[in-house]
Amino acid sequence: MxxxxxxxxxxxxxxxxxxxxxxxxxxxxxxxxxxxxxxxxxxxxxxxxxxGKPELYRAVMRRAHLTQRDVVVEALERLGACGSSPEETRAALLGFVDTYLTFCLNHPEVPALWMRRWLSEGVDLAEIEAEIAGPLIARVASVARGVLDRAGLGAGVDVEMLVFTIVFTTHSFGQAGVIDATGQRVGPRDLAILERFRRHLHGVVNGVV
Structure with a gap:
């Protein structure tokens, strides 16, 4: 070499x-x-x-974040521009969820990197959450709270926890799929399972707001 x-x-x-x-x-x-x-x-x-390795890891995480951020910010702009009726707001929120799910399935390395951090990988580099994850999550929660308030929806909803719920479940499903009745692992490449999961996410959002 x-x-x-x-x-x-x-x-x-x-x-x-x-x-x-x-x-x-x-x-x-x-x-x-x-x-x-x-x-x-x-x-x-x-x-x-x-x-060195810490600098390389930071570069990897920032690179993954920028890929994710571009998609999320564009989706947030569409969400923020939605109509103010409850029906339009719910539809826009579901559109945002669908966009994020599609991103995670198209870029499985990004959820995998974050899930590794959930397991305390690279724990000494805690600034990554402060610099990268925290601000984007706060931005998503702020825009979602704004459109819900505008539509008169979800007055008692903990929007930040709803965002975390979508992130945690989407990342986990994309990486591990689900276990069927026979004990076999079925992933998102199974279109029927993917559609069931999508409907479930929609149900979570509709049930909360």
Whole structure:
């Protein structure tokens, strides 16, 4: 493996490999050497492009966050612009939930990274929640609270907990699916199960608001 800095695509290749390995194995079980080997580079070259393991992990999480944030912010703009009637508001909230579910299914590495953190992976890097997760969750809850108030809905709803409920269940379903009556694990590629889960999420939102 070359010890010299590689071409301009090396950083992206390193980040892509690190994203996959951190999502699959977690922060603690993934070494910089393993990431380098995945892209045919040595540790020195990896460090040249992204720094040490903590810096690499931060870069991975920020990269995943930006991908997620772009989708969420666009969906929030549509939600905030919805009509003020209860029917229009509920439909817009369900549209937001559907957008987030689709994102999680199309980018399974992002929920996987966050679920690893829920298990205290990379616990020493607690600033990630403060810099990344907290502000976006607060923004979602604020917009949702605003459209509910405008429509005269959900006066007693803990919107932040509703957001967490959607996030936790969507991430878990996308990663693990469900267990059927025979004990077999059935994931979101089963369209019937996916539709059942989507209807369930819709029921949760409609039942609360």
């Amino acid at each position: 070359s010890a010299q800095p590689a071409d301009g695509s090396s950083r992206e290749r390193i980040l892509a490999a690190a994203t996959r390995l951190f999502a699959e194995r977690g922060y603690d079980a993934t070494s910089t050497r393993a990431i380098g080997e995945a892209v045919g580079l040595n540790i020195a070259t990896v460090a040249y492009h992204v720094g």
